[in-house]
Amino acid sequence: MTDSTQAKKSLGGVPAEGLLSILLVLGISAACIAPFNHDTFINLVSLAFLAATPTMAILGILWDNNKPDAVGQLSQPAKGLALTGITILLGAVVFTLVMYLVGGGHGSTPMVTQYFIMSVVVVIWMVSIWQCWPMTLLSKDPLTVGVLTLIYAYLVAYVLWTIFFDYSILGQMGHPDYYEDIDPKGLFGLWTAAIFFVTAVGIIVVHFLFDLWPIDKLTRGAKQPFRGLIATIYILALAWLVQTIFIGALGMEPVEYMVRVPVCMMFGTFLVSNMMQFSLFSDHQQPIKGLLLLVCVVIAAMLVYELYRWASMLHTGGELATGPGGGFAQETWIASAMLGVTFPVIFIVSGFFGFWPIQRNNDQSIAD
Numbered sequence: 001m002t003d004s005t006q007a008k009k010s011l012g013g014v015p016a017e018g019l020l021s022i023l024l025v026l027g028i029s030a031a032c033i034a035p036f037n038h039d040t041f042i043n044l045v046s047l048a049f050l051a052a053t054p055t056m057a058i059l060g061i062l063w064d065n066n067k068p069d070a071v072g073q074l075s076q077p078a079k080g081l082a083l084t085g086i087t088i089l090l091g092a093v094v095f096t097l098v099m100y101l102v103g104g105g106h107g108s109t110p111m112v113t114q115y116f117i118m119s120v121v122v123v124i125w126m127v128s129i130w131q132c133w134p135m136t137l138l139s140k141d142p143l144t145v146g147v148l149t150l151i152y153a154y155l156v157a158y159v160l161w162t163i164f165f166d167y168s169i170l171g172q173m174g175h176p177d178y179y180e181d182i183d184p185k186g187l188f189g190l191w192t193a194a195i196f197f198v199t200a201v202g203i204i205v206v207h208f209l210f211d212l213w214p215i216d217k218l219t220r221g222a223k224q225p226f227r228g229l230i231a232t233i234y235i236l237a238l239a240w241l242v243q244t245i246f247i248g249a250l251g252m253e254p255v256e257y258m259v260r261v262p263v264c265m266m267f268g269t270f271l272v273s274n275m276m277q278f279s280l281f282s283d284h285q286q287p288i289k290g291l292l293l294l295v296c297v298v299i300a301a302m303l304v305y306e307l308y309r310w311a312s313m314l315h316t317g318g319e320l321a322t323g324p325g326g327g328f329a330q331e332t333w334i335a336s337a338m339l340g341v342t343f344p345v346i347f348i349v350s351g352f353f354g355f356w357p358i359q360r361n362n363d364q365s366i367a368d
Contacts, residue, residue, distance in 0.1 A: 017358045018276040024358065025275065025349050029342040030311070038316050042332060043108035046340030050116040051098065052091025053344050054123040054153055058146045059083055060351040062127050067143055080353030087352075094154070102158070104182040110175075111167055111182050114194050118161045120339075121201040123153035128204055128212070129231045133224035162186060164193040195258045200239040202262030205269050209297065210290030253323055259331045260305055267338045268300035274350045308334045 036045050059065055066072030071082045099105065103112040126132060126149055135148040162184040169189055170178035186193065207215060218234055219227040246257045272280060272293055281292045312333040313319050320330035349355065 017355055018279070020358050021349055021355050022271060022275050025342060025345050028345050028349070029337065032341050032345070033315060033337060038333070041315070042336055046336035047108060047113060047116060048091065048095055049341050049344045050113075050120065050339075051095035052087045053120045053347075054150060055087050055090045055094075056344055056347040056351075057120070057123045057127060058150050059087065060347050061124070062132065062146050062149070063142065065351045065354070067146065069143075076354055076356035080348070080356060083352040084348055087348075102161075102182065104179060106177075106179045106182065109177040109179060109182070110170060110190060111165075111179075111184075114165060114190060115157065115161050117194065118157040118197060119154055121197050122157040122160065123150065124201055124204060125232075126153050126156070128208075129215070129235070130228040131224055133228060136224070160197075164188050164197075165190055166193075191255055195254050196239060196243060198258050199243050199262045200235055202266050203235055203238050203242065205266045206294065206297070208273060209269060209293040210286055213286040213290060255324075255328045255331050256322070259335050260301075263335050263338055264301035264305045265297060267304055267343065268297040270343065270346050271300050271304070272296045274346055277350075277355070304338070305334070308337055311337065 032045065032049075033041055059067070063072075065079075065083060071079060071086070074082060098112060098115060099107070102115050103109055132145050132149045135145050135152055138148060139145055163186050165184055165186045166188060167178060167183040167190050168185060171180060171183070188196075207213075215231045215234065219230045222230060242261070243257070246252050246261055247254050252260070280296065281289045284292060309330065312330055316333070320333055321327065322330045
């Protein structure tokens with residue numbers, strides 16, 4: 001028995017490299033945040049990562065990190081470097097375009113930030129729920145479908161952002177980053193809309209724990225677009241129910257709820273699934289497997305919230321203000337660090353690099 005095998009057994013079947021990789025992810029994330037002051041991190045660094053996240057979703061969730069073909073055939077670390085390079089290039093293009101086409105050249109504003117968030121929400125929705133329909137009607141080539149879906153997701157995100165987001169309250173408050181010319185003046189206040197959409201995508205991500213089992217059962221093999229429509233109605237209804245329970249019944253402050261529940265649950269899901277190489281409870285069938293994973297995610301979500309709250313104090317030199325009176329400073333920092341920076345780093349470490357060099361080292365020890 002090798003040391004690697006002993007390590008895995010001592011951890012109750014959890015791959016030792018998964019835990020080591022989580023430490024690596026947290027270390028890389030800290031290295032990306034630490035050199036910058038609070039404002040630069042919130043207004044530039046996290047936005048740059050958000051601009052690249054939809055590309056990561058296409059490369060990872062849709063193409064399983066194997067497209068383009070020339071890149072997919074590379075060995076590590078060349079493959080990881082190539083995928084990271086593609087992401088940085090496209091992310092830079094998207095960042096520049098959004099800053100001028102959506103942000104009107106005003107720089108980092110709440111409008112731009114929430115549009116970036118919507119682009120991540122929509123691309124995950126398009127790939128996992130709609131299975132890239134209707135782009136699949138235009139081409140059968142996976143590469144073409146992926147590129148078209150990425151463009152389509154940004155367009156749909158813009159439409160939804162325009163319809164549902166209203167920033168007028170910032171103008172009434174005299175917010176220094178409010179610009180009326182880029183305010184879509186949609187149906188709902190900025191936080192109301194953002195919290196609902198983040199809740200909805202959080203529900204989608206948590207369903208990954210169940211391999212989308214509830215959605216597959218509900219849609220009963222329906223083809224697109226009927227599968228997408230049925231699943232979307234189900235997700236929206238569930239998002240409303242979850243939000244109503246936590247905010248309405250339990251009385252949580254809405255933005256605090258958004259960070260503690262959907263944001264931390266999404267983050268916990270990727271730690272428990274991707275970083276553990278989808279190995280936990282693999283001998284169980286759905287939905288039991290999903291329920292067991294969900295328990296792990298809830299525990300992880302509570303732990304990472306406290307970890308990132310502590311990290312925010314370490315980074316800024318003191319405890320950030322919370323709630324509307326404090327401008328949601330702490331909540332914004334935690335969400336930006338978790339989903340703005342660490343979430344993409346998870347994609348890079350687990351997907352682009354396939355856990356290299358940790359996985360490579362363990363493979364070598366097993367071979368020996």
